Amino acid sequence: MSPSREGPTQSSQAPPSSRDIRLWRRYLADERAEAAIYRDLARRRDGEERAILLELAEAEGRHEQHWRDLLGEHADRPTRPSFRRSLLRTMARWFGSVFVMALAQRAEGRSPYSSEPAATNAMAADELIHEEVIRGLATRGRARLSGNFRAAVFGANDGLVSNLALIMGIGATGVSSGFILFSGIAGLLAGALSMGAGEYVSVRSQRELLSATKPTQITLTAAPDLDLKANELVLVYRARGMTLEAAEHRAAERMGYLDCDCDPSLSLHPGVEEVEYQEIGTGWNAALSSFLFFSSGALVPILPYIFGLQGLPAILVSLVLVGLALLVTGGIVGLLSGASPFKRAMRQLGIGFGAALATYLLGLLFGTGVA
Template identity: 35%
Template sequence: MSEIATDPATIERWKATRRDELDAEAIYVALARSEVHPERQELFTQIAADERRHADHWNARLLEVGVDPGPADPSQRARILCRLAGDFGDTVVVPIMRDRELLSTEAYLDESGVFSRDEERHARTLAALVGDTRGEPIGRALARLQRGRAAGGNALRAAVLGVNDGLVSNASLVMGVAGAGVASEDILITGVAGLIAGAASMAMGEWISVQSSRELSERELAVEEAHIAASPDVERAELALVYEQKGLSPREAGQVAERLSADPVTALDSHAREELGIDPDELGGSPWVAAGTSFALFILGAILPIIPFTFLSGNAAVGLALAISAAGLFGIGAAITLLTGRSVLRSGTRQLLFGAAAFAATYGIGALFGTAVG
């Protein structure tokens, strides 16, 4: 038995990798079950089989050195993602899994490097299949999955942050007013006002942010289109340099750039993605959708701490508002683990502690202010 095989850190890495592979298998099986298109269902089934093969490899390595691999059941995070796959299909889950494929550490763990090549193939196959079934060119689908397709993961991240903003800001406002000794009816009015004001502010800010970004991107595209029309040779050479930097030989890069530059529409699309980092089809998304989503998510979080004041008063209402807010914060922290893969308990507790600090600070300031004014 080699020294590296008995090294505790190596054993733990093997066990963690096996667990990650088993989780991935379960998630891809759930995606396959939720898929209505046969070719996509087959894709997810094949990837799940690869993940099972990888897990069996690490299971065998652990048994070889006399280590119990542990249970084969999916982790809590995997079970949540399986549920999301059943409810929403690939909208949210596939971008998260694609990040997992690209960031996999199996290139370090697998001496042959076969597994890392499998993960890269998985990511590219996912991109190709998504593009093919939606009538997009494969290259455009790959680019969209590299930047824009991650919008599924970004949407989940934005949802978590939006609810968190609403909950923390309004709960802090309610606690501050409660600390000042204000009547429960006034606390309810204050909380509702804070909810509406905060949601409106979030929506307006999001609209301005997305709209400004779209207008900037449109201007950059117009400038680039003008450059392509005025100096096609120069722009073609610039595109060739981009592909040289990506690893192509000068001859190959020149051939690719020449083919892409033959059509003005394709040329602009290529320059936008490769030079400007802009997806011409998306331009950052709709500002109205972003504003409406921010408004709704903020309200979802902000309404929690004021619910008790609709049917309770005094310390009972304050206590229940704290309990609901604490549960909401822990839930938000747990939801974040869908993106980070960290411990639910650790993430939820961290979120709870941060929120509790904000609540305590505003309650204390409210109490001091109420005493001074009173």
């Protein structure tokens, strides 16, 4: 078993070096910033989420005190926190959104305390737990925006990739810039209408499917007239996933038998009727988001042609604009999913340019036969 790190103290350790002082002051500034971030986020929330964030701020305050104790007289010299935490605090103060939660989750996951001799084991463990707490809070936010956000992201990405591939393929055949622009506008309108209609049907169908699956409250009205010893109410709860014992207890509760000899803890069994379905958005909101974001994405590749560029310069400018947009959408997806924004951005870029290259090569192939 490895020895516990209780953290050095000024009485038991040699005076800190100038390097230690600089590092500890940075840790102190970061802890102050993180506590402020959680307090700023808490001001925009209420109920349980607010209480959790304030407790996280209190925990960061304990870490701050640890570095104050180590620094002694050096603790009061001002030091700026890291750029990442300064940016995060600004965003928390002005936005307080799920984006900030996702960034905070990644910040907690990068804590250096596991390999920092001056930090205690408890501090390192706290940071690991904080990451999971923020992950849980961020998950709530992701669930709230998942439906419309999915439609928006996929709409924008599809618009970027499909229209870039379209104009690249058509442009490779050697047609005029006017024809390319017309084709791009037609692709924008057709794709946006198709995406909007598809999202509406998809979300409506999903909601109807979940609605058909969600348990009803018929058990509450029928229960008083059933015979406890020979009733099908137990079968209802067993069909919903409960064990036989838990189903019998729930049936007794529904029928008003308060003197049953079942284990009271079974009342806490999470039957299917307590399960809340993840928010998937509404049909109209998803359709509108998809239509608007597809249109905005599909507009980017044809902007050079709208402003009069032709030939190779138009293609190069279009590639640059679409590449930047793909990097942004990929980074946002990575950020909200808690993954590396850089990796997700590069993946989006590779997929988009791969599709454009494929259609361009096909255009060259078919363009050889154009008179």
